[in-house]
Amino acid sequence: MTDGAVSESSTAADRARRFVREMVEPLAEKIDREQHFPGQLVTALGEQGWLGAALPARWGGGGLDPVDFGPVLEEFGWGCASARTLLTVHNMAAQAVLRYGNEEQKRRHLPGLASGRSIIAFALTEPDVGSDANAIGTSAVEDAGGYVLSGEKIWCSFGCIANLFLVFASCNGKPLALILERDSPGLKIERMTDVFGTRGSELARLHLDAVRVPTENRIGAPNAGIRFVANTALDHGRFSVACGTVGIIRACLDTCTAYAARRQQGGVPISQHQLVRRILTDGLVAYTTARALCDRAARLRAAGDPRAAAETALAKYHSAEAAIRVANDAVALLGANGCSSEFPVSRYLRDATVSGIIEGTREIHQISLASYALQKPWTNA
Ligand SMILES: Cc1cc2nc3c(=O)[nH]c(=O)nc-3n(C[C@H](O)[C@H](O)[C@H](O)COP(=O)(O)OP(=O)(O)OC[C@H]3O[C@@H](n4cnc5c(N)ncnc54)[C@H](O)[C@@H]3O)c2cc1C
Incomplete structure (x- = not known):
């Protein structure tokens, strides 16, 4: 990470807080309204080291471990959920390349991804394939020295600006992960507009019409696409969304207090009315518990603990649900002003709602976390 922003003695979270307050949060309303993420901000995020913050120093990254990266994500989530989304998708795809790429693939891609010269998006979802990722319909047909891809991807965050895509396809029933380059013939990128939340996340639909991808772009083994590559990326994505969503709760508390x-009203500040006080108390409890779950997940991730993935899913589920409740209360607390674009709380509610869908919906978490509960993790806390 460059030292441009703050002195060496400050923590990564301090540096992120300063960067977000100066460069990101002042643009958040405009990014949401115009549904566009400014190119200069992407450049600044790269130059200041935020896009590669969690990649190893060996590849030019900031080398932050989850304990330090989590609070950074919270700061970005506080300021602008679309900016946090860029950090999320770029890092989750880059982490999958780091874990499953071979040396040549890492040498080729990681320095550019760490510096932000290269942006990578994650292209798993299809018009008919969402939660059940194993059902991918995009086909990969083996051809001399590579694969020919045909199909359609949808909801690809930052797909409008990415130069690389971690794309998933099925080859004779085996799920593959491939790095697809933006200028590949047959790839058409279509902007998605008028999305409910994280409206500045440059969402794209990818049309793949007999797109050739060389075999050397395959990440991991031929059948490792979903079970290993996508799931690794989604685990990083869940951590990122969990921490970023804690930032939305904090932003709601800032506005509400x-x-x-x-x-x-009634001759006194509304903070003296009991039911308004209930909203502030619930918000404080939500922030404290969501933050604690993210910190716990971060520590387990840093330690390589086998419970880390489940605890990350727990943190994501709780943070997203808590943020939706808190943002909904925030709109109520502001009365009619809660419905005005002059105040940020309706944006917080829309962005929090998205966090309850991505990287595993509420219902998928409600089902999968029960398996963790049956292991009685509290007996081994
Ligand atoms: C703003 C935004 C950004 C996104 N960015 C990306 C991205 O960058 N890359 C990408 O690949 N995708 C992205 N997505 C897609 C996202 O990951 C999917 O929306 C999510 O996985 C859910 O899939 P789906 O929308 O197809 O819903 P479905 O899977 O069709 O689910 C519909 C409903 O059925 C429920 N359901 C489904 N299966 C079950 C089950 N087994 N048991 C109980 N209930 C179930 C769900 O919980 C949900 O309520 C994004 C989505 C949004 C909204």
Whole structure:
């Protein structure tokens, strides 16, 4: 990470807080309204080391471990969920390349990804394939020295600006992960607009019409696409969304506490009305518990603990559900102003709602976390 932003003695979270307050949060409303993420901000995120913050120093990254990276993601989530989304998808795909790429693939891609010169998007979802990723319909047909891809990907965050895509396809029933380059003949990228939340995340639909991808672009073994490569990426994505969503809860609390202290009704600040106080208390509890779950997941991830993936899913599920409740309460606390674009809380509610869908929906987590509960993890806390 460059030292441009803050002195060496400050933590990564301090540096992120300063960067987000100066460079990101002031643009958040415009990014949401215009549904566009500014190119200069992508450049600044790369130059200041945020896009490669969690990649190893060996490849030019910042080398942050999860304990330090989590609070960085919280700062970005506080300021702008679309910016946090860029960090999420770029890092989750890069981490999959780091884990399953061969030396040549790492040499070729990781330095560019760490510096932000290269942006990678994650292309798994299809019009008819969402939660059940094993059912991918995009086909990969083996051809001399490579694969020919045909199909369609949808909801690809930052697909409009990425130059690389970690794309998943089925080859004779075996799920493959491949790195697809933007200028590949047969690839058409179509912008998605008028999305409910994270509206600045440059969402794209990818049309793959007999796109040739060389065998050397395959990441991992021929049948490792979903079970290993996608699941590794999604695990990193869940951690990122969990921590970023804690930032949304904190942003709601910032707005609500200031508004409740200032707004007078019945001759007193509304912060003195009992039911408004209930909203502030619930928000504080939500922030504290979601933050604690993210910290616990971060520590387990840093230690390589086998419970890390399940605890990360727990943190993501809890943070997203808590953020939706808190943001919904925030809109109520601001009354009519909660429905005005002059205040950020309706954006927080829309962005929090997205966090409950991506990287595993609420219902998928409700089902999968029960398996973890049956292991009685509290007996081994
Ligand atoms: C803003 C945004 C950004 C996104 N970015 C990306 C991206 O960068 N890359 C990418 O690949 N995808 C991305 N997605 C897609 C996202 O990952 C999917 O929306 C998500 O996986 C859910 O899939 P689906 O929307 O097809 O819903 P479905 O899987 O069709 O689910 C519909 C409903 O059925 C429920 N359901 C499904 N299966 C079960 C089950 N077994 N048991 C119980 N209930 C079930 C779900 O919980 C949900 O309520 C993005 C989505 C959004 C909204």
